[in-house]
Amino acid sequence: MESLDALIASLRRLPTIGPKTARRLALHLLQRDRDGADALATALTHALVELTPCERCRQLAASPLCDICSDDTRQQDQVCVVETLDDLYLIEQTGAFHGRYFVLNGHLSPLDGIGPEELGIPLLIQQVSTPQDVPLSEVLLALNPQVEGEATAQYLVDQLKPFGIKITRLAQGIPLGQELTKLDPTTLAMAVRGRTEQHDD
Numbered sequence: 001m002e003s004l005d006a007l008i009a010s011l012r013r014l015p016t017i018g019p020k021t022a023r024r025l026a027l028h029l030l031q032r033d034r035d036g037a038d039a040l041a042t043a044l045t046h047a048l049v050e051l052t053p054c055e056r057c058r059q060l061a062a063s064p065l066c067d068i069c070s071d072d073t074r075q076q077d078q079v080c081v082v083e084t085l086d087d088l089y090l091i092e093q094t095g096a097f098h099g100r101y102f103v104l105n106g107h108l109s110p111l112d113g114i115g116p117e118e119l120g121i122p123l124l125i126q127q128v129s130t131p132q133d134v135p136l137s138e139v140l141l142a143l144n145p146q147v148e149g150e151a152t153a154q155y156l157v158d159q160l161k162p163f164g165i166k167i168t169r170l171a172q173g174i175p176l177g178q179e180l181t182k183l184d185p186t187t188l189a190m191a192v193r194g195r196t197e198q199h200d201d
Helices: 002-011 019-031 034-050 085-094 121-129 147-163 185-193
Strands: 075-082 099-103 138-142 166-169
Touching (some): 002 019, 075 085, 075 121, 085 099, 085 185, 099 121, 121 147, 138 147
Parallel strands (some): 075 099, 075 138, 138 166
C-alpha cells in the first residue's frame, strides 16, 4: 500500500523512530485513532503555516519576533546560546535566566556539512558587532558538554572575543558528555546561576 508506506517513511524521519516503531504508530493512527490522526495532521499543518524562525533568536514564533525577544521586561543585553529549542525550554523552566536566547539548531559538524552559516552564527556576530537599542553585555554559551558542543563553543569564543563582550559558560558540575535534556531542573538552574566567564587559555 503506497499511502501506508509513505506514512511509515514520514514517521521514520522523526528522531529515535525506527522502522518497527514507525509502522506501529502508523497502524495505530489509522486503525485505532483516526480522530487523533486527523487532529495531528491539522495541528501540524497549522504549525507549518503559522510558525517561522524568530528574526533575532531563531526559535519558533508566530510573529517576526518571538515572545521572549519582544518582552521589554527581559534583560535584553544578555543572550544565552543553546544548541536546540528543547535546551531553551529546559533553561526557561529553571527560572534562573532572564535574558534572551539564540538557538543554533545544532552544532558544528563539517563532515555533515554543518558550518557556521547553517547554525546562524553570522547573525549572532552581527547582533554583537552592530549597535542596537540595547547593546549586548554578555553571551552565555549553554552548549552540551560533548566534543561537538565544546568545539562549537570554542569557535564562538574565538569569533566573539575580538568584540570585547563578556563570554560566560555554564558552571562546572554538569558531567562531561551529559546532554542538557538529561539534567534535573535543580542541577541546570545551579549551572546557569553559577556561570563563569570564558577566558582564553
